[in-house]
Amino acid sequence: MKKLLLFALMVCSLLSQNIYACTVISYALKGEVYSAANEDDYMGFARVWFNPKTADRYGSVCFGLPDLQAQAAMNEYGLFYDFTAQNIDPAQFHPKNIYQGDFFFEILGKCKTVKEAMVFLEKYDYAISAQVLIADALGNSVIINAGTKLTKSGAYQINTNFDISKLATKNYSCRRYDISDEALKKAEVLNVPFFRDILSRTRQEGKLSTIYSNIYDLKRKLITVYNFHDFEHPWVIDLKEELAKGYRLEKLSDRFPTSFAYEQFLISDKAMYRKEMILDEIGTKGLQPTLNRYFELGKNTVKKDSTLNGILLEVGIQLVKDSYNQHANGGIWQYWFVLPGGFKIENINDKRINGAGEIFDYLTAEKDIDHKLKNFIFELNAYVKLINGDQKKAKTYYEIASGNSADTWPISFNRSKKMLAIL
Known part of the structure; x- marks a missing residue:
């Protein structure tokens, strides 16, 4: 399902189709800093892998599918990123200086903040057809695609499946963006139940389905995970504790009770x-x-x-x-x-x-x-x-x-x- 185009992290996407997959949010309010995301795809069997700190890399946790490209990730300093599918062809922007490696995994391992990530990004042309939201524990965030860098100016940002440059002119159509925006405008306090409600209301079902949903407390380095839009059974990851246990790669669903709906979704392939x-x-x-x-x-x-x-x-x-x-x-x-x-x-x-x-x-x-x-x-x-x-x-x-x-x-x-x- 994912094709590498100039090392495109093709998260939740098929280049040849209009795909409406994934919802990503960042929000900072009254000293609290959160990110949240629904990861939508046509296949399940999601993975989670923990990567302890090394001499030249910060510790991190990544989420993705069996190809082990990180769809979403957070490092030990609370730097987070997640992608949404787009139909943006990077070639139209004529990228020349392209990072020859796993671009965002390198950022995850070397940067603590959005500011540091942006310095890293200034060195290379963005040659990825997906659109990324990067957020940090200080409350900063930015949404980036091949033609646009939009820094957060208010309390929150939302990344769904339209070119974020169209937000200023309202030249977009995305109900998941609108539902999220309506809820975020009314927020008085940030916590897991608040984001769980938004993720539940923006989840997708059917052939293109929400495979897992994550809520990131970027300051406390806690992640609340839900499998296949089952919001009654959370798995809470304390990143510091998990990294202390060493490297491991797991099938995400192994952490959750058996679900008939999820089993039926998997059997379809x-x-x-x-x-x-x-x-x-x-x-x-x-x-x-x-x-x-x-x-x-x-x-x-x-x-x-x-x-x-x-x-x-x-x-x-x-x-x-x-x-x-x-x-x-x-x-x-x-x-x-x-x-x-x-x-x-x-x-x-x-x-x-x-x-x-x-x-x-x-x-x-x-x-x-x-x-x-x-x-x-x-x-x-x-x-x-x-x-x-x-x-x-x-x-x-x-x-x-x-x-x-x-x-x-x-x-x-x-x-x-x-x-x-x-x-």
């Missing part, structure tokens, strides 16, 4: 649902026993499952993403997005990487896989072999993947050629 069930089985029964079971199922010619290979491929990719997220202290798998940092030759000792390698080995031995797809799998397997320290096999697999551009998907061909130039 059968392939994604099966992938996630395999990942859950790995968590409960172990990596190797689970992989062995599915490899045996795949060899069953009597009851051949034609979709299993594709699902196993997605499981393997997810295992690499999850492993790299921990390795990068919460960052994305940059190689996947063809970012410069992803082409460093690194070694990662992680059983998830080994498991992904087993899956890719199994799939490249399969006979009924499309030739281009198989070359894509060889490329991924080359990467896994490389970070496992087997440069010889990695080089062989990269050569297979880049043997003929007509037989390989362009992204896979280009990544393979780039890695071969390095090896």
Whole structure:
């Protein structure tokens, strides 16, 4: 669902459609400072990951989908950001100096305030098609897209799915913005129940649904989380306490009571649902026993499952993403997005990487896989072999993947050629 365009954090969006997804608010009143957001999407299985402080990064918590791009995040100083989908093409503004990495994750790790974030942003052209709201514990906020920077002038700001530059002329149509604005105008005190009411009234249901809702107390570094518009069962995160426990990546729904409505929403995407069930089985029964079971199922010619290979491929990719997220202290798998940092030759000792390698080995031995797809799998397997320290096999697999551009998907061909130039 999300495509990277000049490293576009395509949160809750499809570039080719008018998408009405996500509502983000910041508000400072009488010494209280809050942000709140509904995260809307067509798929569930949201993740939360905690990233402890390092020598060169502030500690933080991130929320997002299985691709592990941070849709929303807050660091240990109360600097917060969240995105909304837009149909703004950054190319029309001719960006030239583009940050070659995970732009906003870098801001999260290096900045304490909106002012510091703006200094960072002045160094680079904003080449992201989503629109972001950044807020801090001092009560400052700003909304930014490729063509506009709008600093908060009153007590609050709202970010929904129209270009914020149109606010001055009222040339927009968004009921979620209007409902939020009407409530915020009347606020006398800020607290969790106040924002919970707004989020409940601006939530979405159906194919495009509110996956989770968050209320951030930026001064106290507390986050109240609700899953799938169930506002009766909050999970309160004390960021300081959680960061002290070390890095971890969790499926967000595991923190909440079982919901029939949420289960039905997830089942609607059968392939994604099966992938996630395999990942859950790995968590409960172990990596190797689970992989062995599915490899045996795949060899069953009597009851051949034609979709299993594709699902196993997605499981393997997810295992690499999850492993790299921990390795990068919460960052994305940059190689996947063809970012410069992803082409460093690194070694990662992680059983998830080994498991992904087993899956890719199994799939490249399969006979009924499309030739281009198989070359894509060889490329991924080359990467896994490389970070496992087997440069010889990695080089062989990269050569297979880049043997003929007509037989390989362009992204896979280009990544393979780039890695071969390095090896």
